[in-house]
Amino acid sequence: MKKTHIAALILIVISIGVIISMTSDFSSWETFATAQEAEGKEFHIVGELARKEDILYEPEKDPNYFAFYMTDKSGEERKVVFQGAKPQDFERSEEIVLTGKMEGEEFHASKILMKCPSKYINDELEVKAVAAEN
Amino acid sequence: MDIQYTGEHLLPGQIGRLSIIIAFVFALTACVAYFISATRDELSAASWKRVGRMAFFAHGAAILGIVASLFYIIFNHYFEYQYAWQHSSRALPTKYILSCFWEGQEGSFLLWSFWHVVLGVVLIFRSGKWEAPVLAVIAITQAFLGSMLLGIYVGDYKIGSNPFLLLRQTMDAPIFAQGNYLQFIEDGNGLNPLLQNYWMTIHPPTLFLGFAATIVPFAFVIASLWKKDYTGWVGQTLSWSIFASMVLGVGILMGGAWAYESLTFGGFWAWDPVENASLVPWLILLAGLHGLLIYKHTGRALRLTYGLFILTFLFILYSTFLTRSGILGDTSVHSFTDLGMSGQLLFFMLFFVLLSMAFLVKDWKKIPSIHEEEKLASREFWLFIGALILTLSALQITFTTSIPVWNKFLVLFRKIPGLSDFIQKDLAPPVDVAGHYNGIQVWIAIIIALLSAMVQFLRYKNSDTTKFFKALIIPAVIAVVLTVVIVIALEIYPPQYVLLLFASLFSIAANFNYLLVVLKGKLNVGGASVAHVGFGLILVGALIPNYTQRVISINNEVDFGNSFDEKNKRENILLRKGKPVLMHDYMVTYKADSVSGADNFYVVQYARINKETGDVREEFTLYPNAQINPKMGLIANPDTRHYFTKDIYTHVTSVPDKKASEEAEANFERDTVTIGDTFYLAKAYAVLESLVPNPQHENYQPDANDIAVGASIKLYTLDGKIFESTPIYLIRDRTASTIEDEVKELSVTLRVERILPEKEQIVIGYKQKDLDNDFIIMKAIVFPYINILWLGSLMMAFGMLISLVKRYRDNLRIFRS
Numbered sequence: 040m041k042k043t044h045i046a047a048l049i050l051i052v053i054s055i056g057v058i059i060s061m062t063s064d065f066s067s068w069e070t071f072a073t074a075q076e077a078e079g080k081e082f083h084i085v086g087e088l089a090r091k092e093d094i095l096y097e098p099e100k101d102p103n104y105f106a107f108y109m110t111d112k113s114g115e116e117r118k119v120v121f122q123g124a125k126p127q128d129f130e131r132s133e134e135i136v137l138t139g140k141m142e143g144e145e146f147h148a149s150k151i152l153m154k155c156p157s158k159y160i161n162d163e164l165e166v167k168a169v170a171a172e173n
Numbered sequence: 174m175d176i177q178y179t180g181e182h183l184l185p186g187q188i189g190r191l192s193i194i195i196a197f198v199f200a201l202t203a204c205v206a207y208f209i210s211a212t213r214d215e216l217s218a219a220s221w222k223r224v225g226r227m228a229f230f231a232h233g234a235a236i237l238g239i240v241a242s243l244f245y246i247i248f249n250h251y252f253e254y255q256y257a258w259q260h261s262s263r264a265l266p267t268k269y270i271l272s273c274f275w276e277g278q279e280g281s282f283l284l285w286s287f288w289h290v291v292l293g294v295v296l297i298f299r300s301g302k303w304e305a306p307v308l309a310v311i312a313i314t315q316a317f318l319g320s321m322l323l324g325i326y327v328g329d330y331k332i333g334s335n336p337f338l339l340l341r342q343t344m345d346a347p348i349f350a351q352g353n354y355l356q357f358i359e360d361g362n363g364l365n366p367l368l369q370n371y372w373m374t375i376h377p378p379t380l381f382l383g384f385a386a387t388i389v390p391f392a393f394v395i396a397s398l399w400k401k402d403y404t405g406w407v408g409q410t411l412s413w414s415i416f417a418s419m420v421l422g423v424g425i426l427m428g429g430a431w432a433y434e435s436l437t438f439g440g441f442w443a444w445d446p447v448e449n450a451s452l453v454p455w456l457i458l459l460a461g462l463h464g465l466l467i468y469k470h471t472g473r474a475l476r477l478t479y480g481l482f483i484l485t486f487l488f489i490l491y492s493t494f495l496t497r498s499g500i501l502g503d504t505s506v507h508s509f510t511d512l513g514m515s516g517q518l519l520f521f522m523l524f525f526v527l528l529s530m531a532f533l534v535k536d537w538k539k540i541p542s543i544h545e546e547e548k549l550a551s552r553e554f555w556l557f558i559g560a561l562i563l564t565l566s567a568l569q570i571t572f573t574t575s576i577p578v579w580n581k582f583l584v585l586f587r588k589i590p591g592l593s594d595f596i597q598k599d600l601a602p603p604v605d606v607a608g609h610y611n612g613i614q615v616w617i618a619i620i621i622a623l624l625s626a627m628v629q630f631l632r633y634k635n636s637d638t639t640k641f642f643k644a645l646i647i648p649a650v651i652a653v654v655l656t657v658v659i660v661i662a663l664e665i666y667p668p669q670y671v672l673l674l675f676a677s678l679f680s681i682a683a684n685f686n687y688l689l690v691v692l693k694g695k696l697n698v699g700g701a702s703v704a705h706v707g708f709g710l711i712l713v714g715a716l717i718p719n720y721t722q723r724v725i726s727i728n729n730e731v732d733f734g735n736s737f738d739e740k741n742k743r744e745n746i747l748l749r750k751g752k753p754v755l756m757h758d759y760m761v762t763y764k765a766d767s768v769s770g771a772d773n774f775y776v777v778q779y780a781r782i783n784k785e786t787g788d789v790r791e792e793f794t795l796y797p798n799a800q801i802n803p804k805m806g807l808i809a810n811p812d813t814r815h816y817f818t819k820d821i822y823t824h825v826t827s828v829p830d831k832k833a834s835e836e837a838e839a840n841f842e843r844d845t846v847t848i849g850d851t852f853y854l855a856k857a858y859a860v861l862e863s864l865v866p867n868p869q870h871e872n873y874q875p876d877a878n879d880i881a882v883g884a885s886i887k888l889y890t891l892d893g894k895i896f897e898s899t900p901i902y903l904i905r906d907r908t909a910s911t912i913e914d915e916v917k918e919l920s921v922t923l924r925v926e927r928i929l930p931e932k933e934q935i936v937i938g939y940k941q942k943d944l945d946n947d948f949i950i951m952k953a954i955v956f957p958y959i960n961i962l963w964l965g966s967l968m969m970a971f972g973m974l975i976s977l978v979k980r981y982r983d984n985l986r987i988f989r990s
Contacts, residue, residue: 041546041547042546042547042549042554043547043554043557046554046557046558046561047557047561050558050561050562050565051565054565054568054569057569057613058568058569058572061569061572061573061609061612061613064573064603064604064605064608064609064612065573065576065600065601065602065603066600066601066602066603066604067598067599067600067601068598068599068601069598081604082601082604083601083602083604096827098745098747098827098829098948098950099747099948102745102746102747102827102950103743103744103745122743123744123745123826124745124826124827124950124952125827126827138604149604
């Protein structure tokens with residue numbers, strides 16, 4: 040065998056090993072309940088804003104405390120706390136993707152990704168408000 | 174009954190639609206003609222080549238026709254077209270009109286196609302005997318790209334998405350029952366505010382030129398395998414692969430510059446799937462370029478080079494699939510909108526996978542290779558290792574970026590009985606994305622940097638190792654010294670970062686040394702050295718700002734208590750209008766806000782103060798803006814103070830909802846009072862002093878027949894100030910009206926709502942603006958030494974340009990002799 044072949048083989052074996060071991064970094068999509076089972080470990084959770092509950096953001100008291108309730112895919116509703124500013128138009132979000140962990144009864148999000156219906160496409164036609172032509 | 178539509182401009186759309194079909198048909202024609210030409214003997218080959226050429230020119234003209242029609246429609250705001258309506262609006266400054274063109278998938282396919290045409294035309298004139306096979310490959314790609322714009326149905330399956338559809342054809346709304354519907358559609362949906370940035374007018378064309386350019390080495394590989402000519406393709410392909418590396422590299426870095434400036438990715442590189450999608454083919458292209466150098470000089474590594482150039486192009490197609498099929502969905506917010514073309518995109522990719530595999534496998538045994546072993550102290554051996562590592566780096570990035578794709582496979586596996594228990598949940602990207610990629614890519618960067626420092630000092634075939642090590646002593650010493658200084662000065666302690674810093678500095682020093690000592694400063698042959706110095710600077714410029722960036726908008730004055738764990742970042746700070754807040758070394762004041770078009774600008778003044786003496790050392794003002802976009806919410810655009818050694822960002826993260834507070838203000842409160850009565854306002858108490866006939870007010874022009882009464886009111890603030898106000902009640906032509914009076918100092922507006930003569934009372938209405946409601950929440954970040962990154966980017970591009978010019982001249986020389 041040639042040196043290049045040996046070197047290639049070694050590198051490929053190492054990188055396969057590395058790539059496989061790196062899959063331990065991969066997260067999974069969870070619900071509040073399953074995230075609760077591994078409290079303190081970070082996961083991704085998809086859900087919807089629970090609109091009937093209050094959204095708490097009082098920048099005058101603390102610009103880095105933002106809390107709301109989210110309903111996950113299984114229908115469970117939990118309080119979510121985010122240490123940062125409230126994303127503008129949060130109320131209009133259609134779907135929320137959270138990264139974070141359960142701490143007690145609360146979910147502490149480190150990242151919030153909002154999906155707005157209008158983010159890139161808005162299929163609502165805006166029509167000039169004119170009374171019907173006579 | 175047919176509706177007669179009025180006001181529509183149908184001609185440009187018809188020209189565009191026709192051009193799409195012409196472009197598609199002629200791409201196929203060119204492909205067939207060139208294919209026949211490439212397979213025939215001399216005589217008939219020439220005539221088929223002429224047919225191919227004509228067809229390709231016709232195709233090119235049609236592409237220009239599509240581009241022109243689409244541009245015309247957007248430029249003239251013809252909102253009857255869905256594309257113009259969706260991607261542009263009237264208020265958009267002209268400089269961003271181009272960005273509308275490529276905001277949508279169709280426009281960006283068109284841009285890509287356009288560059289293929291340009292490159293194709295250059296190749297027709299310059300590639301000599303390679304024209305037929307190379308253009309056949311380009312033409313078939315053009316047919317695939319063209320099909321993305323067709324927008325026709327075959328049975329129930331829609332092929333492509335046509336950018337010239339009318340709004341009324343794509344949407345079902347009652348308004349379209351009216352023939353004059355266009356009168357009611359005043360404005361388009363507008364361009365995504367994130368893309369309203371000058372980088373977005375130059376980054377996509379550059380990136381797509383880079384994308385397009387990768388087809389040239391690929392086409393030459395196919396042509397070389399097809400014609401079984403294993404040497405003639407090298408010279409041209411070398412130039413083209415340098416060109417592609419340069420343009421794609423610059424395109425990627427421009428994307429980084431945009432991300433850095435708009436801060437939408439939180440820095441210049443975030444390992445977002447969309448960014449990775451263009452980085453991966455670039456890395457493999459670089460590997461291929463180095464493979465080709467080995468082959469050119471030693472006759473080795475031909476199979477590797479073929480494989481890498483093929484892989485580059487396939488990864489371009491794969492990234493097209495990733496970013497356009499909607500598969501990235503939950504993992505990236507930056508991908509294109511799904512147009513339901515994933516099947517077509519998949520077919521596009523699989524076609525070329527099979528095509529290139531067929532060519533490669535069929536003649537694998539015939540591809541020349543050298544059986545004799547290379548020396549360990551040879552340049553080719555280490556170039557080979559470098560190429561391999563670049564490829565493996567690309568594969569690791571792809572592996573993680575492809576998580577959504579793996580999930581599609583997992584769905585299939587789950588159907589197999591017995592396996593379903595093991596694979597229950599879908600995979601999600603790592604929680605700490607940057608940490609995940611950096612964890613492995615930093616080590617790869619270290620190896621690549623070390624190789625790029627040393628390999629130039631080795632000769633092809635065999636080298637004198639003593640000389641080799643001697644040459645590296647000085648650069649190594651310089652690098653060690655610099656590393657120690659930087660590590661201590663900037664407190665960079667994690668071992669892998671210290672190593673990376675050393676490796677990059679070593680690469681910079683060694684390549685600089687090579688340029689000065691070995692090449693005796695002759696820049697025209699030193700392209701590689703310059704590019705490698707640039708690469709080293711990019712690594713340093715990525716490492717230092719990334720590691721040392723600090724959020725400085727942390728309010729230390731107010732103690733919030735330990736309501737959170739120690740990881741609480743508190744990166745946002747509240748600034749009330751006019752109230753200075755101490756932030757790090759700066760006294761920061763939110764001075765004012767102003768509106769310009771759709772943008773709200775916030776005037777934020779920074780004063781760097783000496784904490785002991787309180788002296789102001791330096792003052793500057795930043796104007797971060799926020800577009801309160803009715804469709805997308807707050808789109809913050811940071812403003813940056815640039816220094817030679819650092820950048821200070823200011824970025825508005827939240828503002829009070831002005832609309833809601835204005836609505837609240839619209840509600841007048843009221844009190845019924847008699848003369849001498851007191852009523853209470855938020856910041857003062859008010860006394861109705863008297864009712865005055867013939868009152869005076871700046872908003873009131875008396876008329877002879879008026880019956881007017883002024884309510885003379887005195888307002889007493891708590892700190893002892895007294896203000897006067899005289900709102901007026903007016904009866905003119907038997908109609909009662911009221912003239913409001915505003916006391917600006919107290920942000921209160923007063924009016925007389927009714928007069929009750931029988932009770933000798935009046936109803937006073939007052940509304941009060943909430944002064945406390947004028948604040949911004951902002952975040953400020955310092956990025957030190959980011960300029961090293963930009964300097965490195967420029968140098969790498971410049972180095973590649975030097976190499977390109979040199980290779981091009983070499984080719985000309987061969988061409989002429």
